[in-house]
Amino acid sequence: MLDKIQLSLERTADELRNFLAKKLYTEEEVNEIIHKRKDFEYKISRENKKLTDYLRYLEFEIALEKETDMKRKHRHISSGLIEIKNTRRIISIFKSALKFKYDERLLIQFIDYLEEKECIEEMKEYFATICLLRFNDMDLWIFAGHKLFQCKEIDAGRLLLQKGLRINSTFEFYLEYFKIEFAHFQCLLNVSKEMGMEPCEFELEDGAILIILFREIYKLFKENTNFDIFLNMISEYSLVKEKFCEIIENN
Template identity: 30%
Template sequence: MERVQFQQEQMLAELKDLVDKDIFTKQETKHILKKRTQFETALVRRVAKKADFLRYAAYEMGLEQLRRKRVERLKIPDGPTTISDYALVRRQFHIFERALKKFKADVGLWIQYIDVAKREGAHTLVGRVTARALQLHPDTPALYILAAGHEMGQGSPSAARTLLQRGLRLNGESIDLWREYVRMELAFMESLRRRWAVLGLDEKGKGKEHAEHAVEGLAEDADDSAEARAAIMQGALVKSVIASAGQAVDRTELFEALIAVIHEFPLADGLARVLLDQVYGLLRAARPHDARAARVLAERFLAADAVDEALVDGVQRANEEMLALCADGGEEMFHAYVSFAAAVCDRVMDGSLVCDGVQMD
């Protein structure tokens, strides 16, 4: 119980500060102290459970939310930072640190800690925790994705790229990692395009008059590598990653994931088509007799926004593609074609053929 008493003593200053600021009443702080004592007692028993730590952390999160709402409602003016401004968040971090001493092997706990740190804007802590987690769990793709996302958010695409490459060296068949690598390169390409726009540079990397003086500092990133940057804007890095992914993973699900990323990203039509054609070409070469791949290839003609003549033309081309792929296929390919045809019929069925809720044949 000495540990519990020690923790109680550590709480007194922050609780007093909360009362002094009229954020909580004395009665409320007594209740907080009682609840924390119960949590601390649970943690010092012989076999502490992960659920005990998580309940404790959730309680502190709720307290912090309440504190912020009251500060806003009471319109407490900004002033010198005092202990209650950060103590509740710091306690959340401390609880997770204590939990991870006991449950280092729990990847989910590491991810929860990282999420809490991100939500609180503790960027330095996020970087430290993800690094520690990766040292212990180098075979967990989700941790590389979190770490790379953090680096991208901090404006460090090169660090994000290095993390994803390291993850892929150890987890080369991870579809999630390859998908996020492609997404990262697409995001980098878009960020570069925006920076070029600020500098007044065209897509070939050539500056407009006096553009290099428009934003001091940014010009250094585009002064002597116009050709390389033009290649990036044409998708060179993305194409390279897609090619590497196709060589590393022989699964239709990978290509579906890459197609989805390209579709959801705001790309110029011409570039999107080039990247999609690359993915479809790799899929055709890698999975020539796979029924799922055949359907993916056929459905590339069915644009989501296609209507009228464009839709009719797309259906015809998709059907021809599917039939061609089924020519040398077996029973599985035939079933894939039946499923494909049914889905297409559902999409193109003319509503005028439905009368009083009865579909006419």
């Protein structure tokens, strides 16, 4: 265990030397950082570790990172490879914590951190892994897909949600996926109109995907007692309602 702790601390040596060289922290402050990291590493390495040990470690590292960023900006010091390595360390601590004990609030904090640091590829990879590990957690699949859509990773979001549909092929999952696609579609239409364009809604690729999804929902769940709720959800959009009613009449 001590070797593991020592190795982890040695990996931060370049960062600490950089702190001193750039005069971001005094030698006394750097020694205090080393002391705290050693203590945190010991706590998350012991057999009777707790999730709170990880949370306090993350709280310390994220606060230190923010403080360092503020000092760099104040002194007009650009960031570089060392800062990237430190971000990777924090990501690693998040992953270790979630592997030790899955916690929804911690997951959201982790994803928010990845988004803030623009580590979108890391986010995509993590979602793909955690969703398969917790394949029966429908809320997780929906959260992941929705977040990817928010980050403009539409293809990745669709791929994830469609994979989720094959595992959780319930009316509720289809409905939540439809809501995500529908919101994205409406956003595209609004942007087009703001730009003075009037595209035929269902000639757009995203409109075609929406139609395919609606047909699938109708085919599988038209007898579902909650299907009327689904229809009422889209009834306020007249053109969309006409198109979907046409699909119903032809089936």
